[in-house]
Amino acid sequence: MYQSQNALLKEIDRVRELMVASALETGYTSAETVRRSQELDTLIYEYQSLCRETELQRQKTKILFRQMILLTKKQYILSHA
Known part of the structure; x- marks a missing residue:
């Protein structure tokens, strides 16, 4: 699997x-063209999976960052109360 999009x-x-x-050389239904098409399908599926994985990581990072900010604010408020 590829690491980079x-x-x-x-x-x-x-x-x-x-x-x-x-x-163009052997026709749209030749074995070689079909094999290349299937290979392309697999690569596109891998790309879509990698994009989903990347987006999930971004969402997790956003959530953790928000939690960190809220915790910092809470600690600040409690220390100055």
């Missing part, structure tokens, strides 16, 4: 170009 996007572009070239 940019690296994965580059690979998606590369495989897409290979698929298009194959389709």
Whole structure:
């Protein structure tokens, strides 16, 4: 699995170009074109999964940051009461 969204996007572009070239050379339903298409589907699925994972991490970070701010405010209020 790819660690970087940019690296994965580059690979998606590369495989897409290979698929298009194959389709033009051997036809849209040739075994090679279908194989490239399936490979592209897999890469796109990986990209979508990576994007979801990244978004979940962002949401968790936001929640933790908000909790930290609230805790800091509470401690400040309690220490100055």
